Amino acid sequence: MNVPAARPLVEVQDVSKRFTPHVSIGERIAAMLGSPVETRTVHAVDNVSFAIRKGEVLGLVGESGCGKSTLGRVVAGIHPPSEGRASIEGVAVMGEGRTPLKTTTRIQMVFQDPFASLDPRVRIGDTIGEGPLAHGLVAKADVQAYVARWLTAVGLPAEAAGRFPHQFSGGQRQRVAIARALAMQPDVLVCDEPVASLDVSIQAQIINLFLKLRRELDLTMLFISHDLGVVRHICDRVAIMYLGRIVELGAAADIFERPRHPYTRALLDSVPKLVTASDELVTFKPIQGELPSPLSPPPGCHFHLRCPHARERCRVEVPRLEGDPQPAACHYPLAP
Amino acid sequence: MSALLEVRGLTTHFDTRGGVLKAVEDVSFEVGEGEIVGLVGESGSGKSVTGFSILGLVDAPGRIVSGSVRFAGRELVGLGHGALRSMRGREMAMVFQDPSATLNPVLTVGQQMRLAIAAHERVGEAAATARCVEALTIVGIPDAARRLENYPHQFSGGMRQRVAIAIALLNRPKLIICDEPTTALDVSIQAQILTEMKSLAARLGTAMIWISHDLATVSSVASRLLVMYAGRIIEAGPVASVLRSPRHPYTRGLLNSLPSMARPGQDLVQIPGSMPSLANLPEGCSFRPRCPKAQEDCKVMPALTGDGARAFRCRHPLDREVAA
Structure with missing residues (x-):
């Protein structure tokens, strides 16, 4: 769709993100006295690397708990990574130190629930104008016209600026959230399930609005979703995540037509299809079992417990994401 | 029909x-x-x-x-x-969208299933338990007898929905x-x-x-x-x-x-x-x-x-x- 630039715009290198629950004083004292205190660490994202070229839309797909939202937040500079780094044109998204701060406004985020992501007591014109004002993207005198321009860009009337979020429907609120992100004139938009609700x-x-904005603004996007139909429709490339790791990465058409990883195959087979022939027999091939807990992921390949092709090697050795142009983290990838 | x-x-x-x-x-x-x-x-x-x-x-x-x-x-x-x-x-029974909102968090699955049976008929404890186990097994919950002692939070989202369906099935509604x-x-x-x-x-x-x-x-x-x-x-x-x-x-x-x-x-x-x-x-x-x-x-x-x-x-x- 776009001519790829030489250097990727966004680079994510060896990013891991772990969450360790807060340990209370009592527990800390108990630990000092030698009692075994369980520290339960969640490995939300486990050593993930990928790149997004300018003007490209990369889909990030996986089931709940696979770490896709956490990864999106690391890329957007909301969570600092535990290891590795996310950068935009070589500049790290997060600063260093004990309480790292986001260093750039070039990445903005759109969240899933437009009922929760907009302040109910702030007029939406102020919600959209606040960031650009604070960062000097627009002078105070011009902010009204600036907000009106972005409202129009997302298909809302300019007079909407004076209204509060509750005066809008869900779809309109999501347009407001998109306008707020775009008003910062970002190069990259991280969208976390923007159409799921x-x-x-x-x-x-x-979806049509995203397609239009993409054409007009040459936006680069990380599009996080569990909905394979939506992802196929708007993404150029797709990364499939399972339990904190990317298990397959490739052009959207290839991933959907010729998956190499058994998990991708199983995921595709689970999606209900529209039945339009009366003699069509609907059969699913559901994946056996459930997502293991990220508190104690299985050794080796995380998918081996549910994989129909698992062998001994899969239980011990972590497969690397390998292969070109469609890398898959599998010791025994499916034949095309 | x-x-x-x-x-x-x-x-x-x-x-x-x-x-x-x-x-x-x-x-x-x-x-x-x-x-x-x-x-x-x-x-x-x-x-x-x-x-x-x-x-x-x-x-x-x-x-x-x-x-x-x-x-x-x-x-x-x-x-x-x-x-x-x-x-x-x-x-007639109903299964709702959100199983975490329909199950009682302070009762074990077995307790709430027995209540659902007791609401409609008098059944002895052993017979009630047998019916609960049967219903859970039908909806594909492994090790049903032991799982009766678990609370809803000990089930995953999918398993919780199965429990809700099992409760709906308990009295064999039409x-x-x-x-x-x-x-x-x-x-x-x-x-x-x-x-x-x-x-x-x-x-x-x-x-x-x-x-x-x-x-x-x-x-x-x-x-x-x-x-x-x-x-x-x-x-x-x-x-x-x-x-x-x-x-x-x-x-x-x-x-x-x-x-x-x-x-x-x-x-x-x-x-x-x-x-x-x-x-x-x-x-x-x-x-x-x-x-x-x-x-x-x-x-x-x-x-x-x-x-x-x-x-x-x-x-x-x-x-x-x-x-x-």
Whole structure:
């Protein structure tokens, strides 16, 4: 769709993110006295690397708990990574130190729930204008016209600026959230399930809005979703995540037509399809079992417990994400 | 197939300060024994309120204004609380979207399952436990006897929904109303539950009303489809036939807005505008302001008219499918 630039715009290198629950004073004293205190660390993201070229839309797909939202937040500079780094044109998204801060406004985020992501007591014109004002993207005198421009860009009337979030429907609120992100004039948009909470007909409107913005603004996007149909529709490339790791990465058409990783195959087989022939027999091939807990992921390949092709090696050795142009983290990838 | 459930002219309104919300208007349909009927629509289309109305679960300010719900030959509208209560859970049950909100977090799964049995009949402890174990096993929960001692938080989301389904099955109801039972679940778990529900319906002869906004999900479980818009059924018929050649412009619009209906990267065909407020419905056909085929005579509400196995509420329907 776009001519790829030489150097990727966004680079994510060996990023891991672990969450360790807060240990209370009592527990700390108990630990000092020699009692075994369980520290339960969640490995939300486990050594993930990928790159996004300018103008490209990369889909990040996986089931709940696979770490896709956490990874998105690391890329957007909301969570500092435990290891590794996310950068935009070579500049790290997060600073260093004990309480690292985001260093750039070039990456902005759109969240899933537009009912939770907008302040109910702030007029949406102020919500959209606050960031650009604070960062000097617009002078105070011009902010009204600036907000109006972005409202129009997302298909809302300019007078909407004076209204509060509750005066809008879900789809309109998501447009406001997108306008807020775009008003910062980012190069990269991280979208976390931006259409998941919308009705089908509204979802179509927002998907069309993304397609239009992409054409007009040459936006680069990390598009996080569990909905394979939506991802296939708007993404150039797709990364499939399972339990904190990327298990397969490739062009959208290839991932959907010729998956190499058994998990990708199984995921595709689980999606219900529209039945339009009366004699069509609907059969799923559900994946056996459930997602293991990220508190204690299985050794070796994380998918081996549910994989129909698992062998001895899969239980001990972690597969690397290998292969070109469609790398898959599998010792025995599927034949194309 | 004799009709197990017969809904005729069901109308449910909510009296609010902002006016009367016409959530369900003149809804009529039947469910045969062992049949799975899909009820689809967007938020606010009245699909859930239809389910609640059938079970007599509409509370003030909502009320059933008119219509009849006949279940196994018995009229349910106007039945007292006690009579409805003794019927719910035994002859008709409901499975909701969010299992973490429907299960009691401070009781073990076994305790709440035994309560569900005790609400309807006197059963000895051993017999009750046996039934609980059986129900959990049917829905695919391994090691059921031990799991009875667990609390809901010790189950995963998919397993919790299985428990909710097991509770619905406990008293072997003739009809289960499933309100978006797989919407909150991941696709791989959804596929497992869909497969199991279908085989359960076939094996136990349980009829189901499957309420969902997801056409693909409904089409993979149901045999007949009812499409709702702004409180009314606007199209009905066998699933495959409705989805292959919808007659109502709204059904067509809904199908067209699915990403699977367009080539990747192409703009989706969207329905202009949004759903009207239920307190302030447009005159005549509710879909008129958004409809590409609307004409002057659409200002009078069209009736649900039949055409063979199909029915639709439109004066200017899309062409019937050309015989294949």
